[in-house]
Amino acid sequence: MMKVKIGKIKLKNPVMTASGTFGYAKEFEKLVNLKHIGAIITKTITLNPRQGNPMPRICEASAGMLNAIGLQNEGIDNFLKEKMPYLSKIGAPIIVSISGNNIDEFFILARRLDKIKSISGIELNISCPNINCEGLVAQDTKETYEVVKAVRKITDKTIITKLSPNVTDIVGIAKAAENAGSDAVSLVNTFLGMAIDIDTRKPKLGNITGGLSGPCIKPIALRMVYEASKNINIPVIGIGGIMNANDAIEFMIAGATAIQVGTANFIKPGVCGKIVKGIEAYLKKHKIEKIEDIIGNLKI
Amino acid sequence: MSLDAPYIARAAKPGQFVQIRCNDSFEPLLRRPFSIHRVKGEGSRVKDIEILYEVVGKGTEILAGKKEGDFIDVLGPLGNGFILPRTTNHERRTTNSEPRAIIIAGGIGAAPLVYLAEELTKKKIKTIILIGAKTKNLILCEKDFKKATPEVYISTDDGTYGSQGFVSKLFHKILKTTESKFETIVYVCGPHGMLKCIVDICQERKFECHASLEEKMACGIGVCLGCAVKTKSGIKLACKDGPVFNASELIW
Ligand SMILES: Cc1cc2nc3c(=O)[nH]c(=O)nc-3n(C[C@H](O)[C@H](O)[C@H](O)COP(=O)(O)OP(=O)(O)OC[C@H]3O[C@@H](n4cnc5c(N)ncnc54)[C@H](O)[C@@H]3O)c2cc1C
Ligand SMILES: Cc1cc2nc3c(=O)[nH]c(=O)nc-3n(C[C@H](O)[C@H](O)[C@H](O)COP(=O)(O)O)c2cc1C
Ligand code: FES
Numbered sequence: 001m002m003k004v005k006i007g008k009i010k011l012k013n014p015v016m017t018a019s020g021t022f023g024y025a026k027e028f029e030k031l032v033n034l035k036h037i038g039a040i041i042t043k044t045i046t047l048n049p050r051q052g053n054p055m056p057r058i059c060e061a062s063a064g065m066l067n068a069i070g071l072q073n074e075g076i077d078n079f080l081k082e083k084m085p086y087l088s089k090i091g092a093p094i095i096v097s098i099s100g101n102n103i104d105e106f107f108i109l110a111r112r113l114d115k116i117k118s119i120s121g122i123e124l125n126i127s128c129p130n131i132n133c134e135g136l137v138a139q140d141t142k143e144t145y146e147v148v149k150a151v152r153k154i155t156d157k158t159i160i161t162k163l164s165p166n167v168t169d170i171v172g173i174a175k176a177a178e179n180a181g182s183d184a185v186s187l188v189n190t191f192l193g194m195a196i197d198i199d200t201r202k203p204k205l206g207n208i209t210g211g212l213s214g215p216c217i218k219p220i221a222l223r224m225v226y227e228a229s230k231n232i233n234i235p236v237i238g239i240g241g242i243m244n245a246n247d248a249i250e251f252m253i254a255g256a257t258a259i260q261v262g263t264a265n266f267i268k269p270g271v272c273g274k275i276v277k278g279i280e281a282y283l284k285k286h287k288i289e290k291i292e293d294i295i296g297n298l299k300i
Numbered sequence: 301m302s303l304d305a306p307y308i309a310r311a312a313k314p315g316q317f318v319q320i321r322c323n324d325s326f327e328p329l330l331r332r333p334f335s336i337h338r339v340k341g342e343g344s345r346v347k348d349i350e351i352l353y354e355v356v357g358k359g360t361e362i363l364a365g366k367k368e369g370d371f372i373d374v375l376g377p378l379g380n381g382f383i384l385p386r387t388t389n390h391e392r393r394t395t396n397s398e399p400r401a402i403i404i405a406g407g408i409g410a411a412p413l414v415y416l417a418e419e420l421t422k423k424k425i426k427t428i429i430l431i432g433a434k435t436k437n438l439i440l441c442e443k444d445f446k447k448a449t450p451e452v453y454i455s456t457d458d459g460t461y462g463s464q465g466f467v468s469k470l471f472h473k474i475l476k477t478t479e480s481k482f483e484t485i486v487y488v489c490g491p492h493g494m495l496k497c498i499v500d501i502c503q504e505r506k507f508e509c510h511a512s513l514e515e516k517m518a519c520g521i522g523v524c525l526g527c528a529v530k531t532k533s534g535i536k537l538a539c540k541d542g543p544v545f546n547a548s549e550l551i552w
Contacts, residue, residue, distance in 0.1 A: 023523035031521075043523075051535055056516045058526035063326035065518060069525045072535065215326045243326075266519040267321065267331060269375065 001283060002276070002291050004038075004257050006235050007158030007183030009093050009120045011038040011258060013276050014291060015248065018239055018262035019044050019097035019123060019162070020069065024083040025090060031269035036276060038258060039093040042083070044125045046098070047105045049075040054206035059195050064214030064241070065263060066193055068207035071099060071128055076109055080116070088118035095121040095160065099128055100147075107150045114155040121157050124148065124182075127164030127189035128211075138164035138189075141176040148180035160237065163187040165217075165224055174228040174236075186237035186260060187228060188221045214263040215241040222254050229255025229296055243271070245278020255296040301363065302340070306347035308376045309339045314384075314416035315512055315544045318351070318376030319520035322359040332359040333517050333539070335412035335489075336377060338444075352411040352440065378520050379543050382416050382510055385425055385485050400482030401427045402474075402507075403445075404498055406467055406490020410440040412512055413489055417448035426482065427451070430474065432467025432494070436460040468497035475505070486510070488547075499547040509547035513538050 002013040016039040022028060025040050034040065052072025059066050074082070079096075087094045096119050100106040106124065113119050126137035126147055137143045138161075148161055161177040163170065165188035174185050190211025195204040203209075221240025229236040238256030241263070242248050248259045264271045279291070288294060308318060319331035337352040355364050366372065385399035401420050405413045410431060420427045428451045433439045435458050445452045454462030455470040463470055467490075484505075488498045489512035502509035515527040515538040522540035529536045530551040536542065 020525075021519075021523065027521050027523045043525075052525060052528060055528055056526075057528060058516050058518045058524065060328055060330055063329055065330060067518070067524070067526060072525045072528065214329055263329075263518075266524060267329065269521065 001289065002280060004291060004295075006039075006160065006237065006258055007121060009039065009095075009158050011093065013038040013279070014252065014256075014258035015272050015275050015279070016095070016237065016258055016260045017041055017265065017272060018260035019125060021262040021265045024079075024087060026083075026086050028265075028269060032273055035091045037092050037272050038276075039095055039120070040087070040090065041095045041097055041123055041260065042079075042087065043073060044071055044097040044099045044128065045073050045076050045079045045109070046071060047076055047100060047109055049073065049078065056204065056206055057210075059204040059210075061193065061195060061212060061214070062216060064212055064216035066195055066205060066210040066212055067190070068205045068210035070207065076112060080112070084116065084118070093120035094118060095123050095158075097123040097125050097162070099125040103147055103150045106147050107154060110151040111154045114157060119157065121160060121183075122151065122155065123160040123162050123186060124151060125162050125189070127162050127166075136164050136166065138162075138173060139167050141172050144173050145176040145180045148177050148182045152181035158183045160184045160186050162189055163228075164189050165220065165240075166192050170224045170228050171231045174232050178232045178234050182234060184235040184237055184257070185228065185232070186239055187224055188217070188240050191217055191220070213241070215243055217241045218247060222251060225251055225256050226254040226298070242275070243267075245275045245282060248275050248279060249282055249294065252291070252294050253296070253298050255298070257295055301353070301366070302348050302350050303372070303374060304347060305349050305374055305376075308336075308374065309341070309346045309349045312336050312339055312349060312377040313381035314419050315381035315412050316377040316379045317412070317520075317543060318349070318374050319378060319517070320351075320359075320363070320375075321373035322362040324373075328359045328362075330518050331375065331520060333378075333520055335512070335543075336415060337411050338415050338418070352408070352414075354408045375520065379539060380541065382412075382487055382512075382544050384419065384423060385483075397481060397483045399425055400484050401425050402471075402484060402486045403427060403429045404467060404471060404486065404488040404490070405429070405431045405440070406488075406494040407433050407438060408440065409488075409490030409494075409512070410445075411489070413487065414441050414444045414448070416487055417445055421448045428474065428478070429453070430455070430467055430470050431462075432456070432470065432490070434458065466497065467494060468501060471498060471501060475501075484508075488512070496552055499550070499552075502547060510544050511547045511550070512544045513542055515543075
């Protein structure tokens with residue numbers, strides 16, 4: 001009843017964890033039944049270890065939060081050695097999020113992950129707003145196309161391209177990912193934002209600007225998912241301020257085949273399991289047999 | 301504030317904290333971290349934890365409006381907690397000298413230290429306590445500390461109570477007047493500037509020093525990487541590897 005498919009990955013339900021908000025899953029083992037999650041997406045890894053941004057890295061916004069972590073991670077070698085053995089044993093599909101400074105780095109990362117059986121898919125994070133470079137890959141159709149194309153060449157695993165909402169034309173970027181052979185797109189990553197302490201007149205984040213997430217971004221994310229899914233033929237994964245089953249269902253009606261839960265994991269560590277149960281209850285209540293029947297089924 | 305939380309109370313150690321969801325709405329959205337101030341009860345009857353907080357913003361204002369019998373969502377115990385002298389025995393330089401703990405509390409930094417003082421006295425470790433604050437009515441937990449040990453010294457920045465000046469000045473004074481046959485371990489919690497002063501004094505004297513740090517937190521469980529702390533062995537997380545750090549490890 002709850003099954004969905006993203007590329008080659010068969011999910012027992014459409015609820016995934018958003019990269020960077022669920023660590024490498026082990027941190028949640030006592031708080032959530034990991035097996036019941038549709039798929040686990042791990043914190044973005046890079047080729048070499050990254051220290052991340054200066055403190056403070058987070059601050060609260062109205063019904064949301066700003067973060068400027070800066071992709072702190074230990075690099076792929078450490079990930080494969082220290083994190084992968086545990087992830088392989090969970091029994092939920094594992095999707096590894098990667099990011100590179102250039103096309104070559106994406107290529108090398110994907111080539112190494114391609115060899116590992118227990119990894120079901122790769123999410124290309126071309127949309128992190130917190131790294132110090134000129135513009136994002138996900139803000140340029142040509143660069144998006146090229147990164148996805150390079151990774152497509154090296155792997156048959158499911159590729160999900162994660163898009164940025166900091167663009168004028170989300171459909172154009174989504175199409176570029178589709179044309180380059182991506183199996184799905186996920187959106188949205190965080191919105192660029194900032195906050196200032198008026199007493200000290202200093203920015204509240206060490207990096208000055210950061211990414212906005214949480215309930216406050218939901219309406220915009222929902223609109224973008226709606227627009228993208230209407231115009232491309234690969235599955236769209238909806239992300240942005242999903243706090244409960246109703247939010248998740250809203251994204252699916254707007255056109256998302258699956259959804260990712262981010263900031264909500266910090267507030268209610270068991271929220272993914274609750275969302276799965278809530279969607280099931282909704283389907284029963286409305287006598288809907290298959291979840292596919294609600295995907296994109298917006299009545300206009 | 302006292303919370304009926306038997307699971308947390310039984311698992312807790314001094315220096316650990318809990319993440320509290322102040323209400324069920326999205327305002328404020330994130331949980332707020334608070335140290336476990338005390339654990340009440342003995343043995344299997346342990347079931348309550350206490351937190352001591354200062355109202356500084358939205359979240360703490362909401363907490364202040366709670367009434368007896370209200371339910372709140374608490375996640376914990378989290379973090380590492382203080383290392384008590386006994387467990388660091390093997391690291392001691394001169395094994396034949398007796399351990400002595402000096403607890404230094406600055407302002408609301410007293411919150412986690414009462415529980416620590418109680419545990420230290422239970423273990424019969426000689427304990428000296430220094431409490432510092434801006435002014436008299438901000439001196440916290442004096443009674444509770446005095447229950448744990450008679451050796452409690454106080455200073456206020458404005459001199460309205462105890463000796464006048466920063467608590468670091470008092471620390472200097474105490475060190476001059478007390479015997480030094482002990483192997484001293486210092487536990488400190490308070491505002492950033494004060495921590496730094498105390499840590500510097502400890503480094504000069506080669507005292508082992510454990511400092512409890514405050515960083516902005518989102519998750520409290522080591523996944524958001526928001527609470528990074530720079531240490532000599534790389535970036536650590538205040539919520540998971542801390543909030544208590546061995547001061548010699550920290551990069552200021
Ligand atoms: C491990 C740990 C233990 C703590 N223990 C205690 C305690 O026992 N008693 C106590 O009163 N406070 C404690 N704090 C600080 C407490 O978490 C903050 O005072 C609280 O989160 C403020 O919430 P608010 O919504 O009332 O304020 P906000 O409106 O969020 O902010 C008001 C002010 O508090 C500061 N603040 C906000 N969040 C934090 C934070 N996570 N850490 C430090 N400052 C913050 C802000 O910079 C701002 O200046 C602890 C913090 C940490 C990290
Ligand atoms: C603290 C934090 C860290 C994040 N780290 C990553 C990351 O490493 N890679 C990534 O693709 N997205 C990252 N994100 C973005 C989330 O995956 C998600 O796209 C975004 O938060 C919007 O969803 P939400 O509103 O449900 O949180 C991070 C978000 C937060 C709040
Ligand atoms: S608060 Fe999230 S990692 Fe420490």
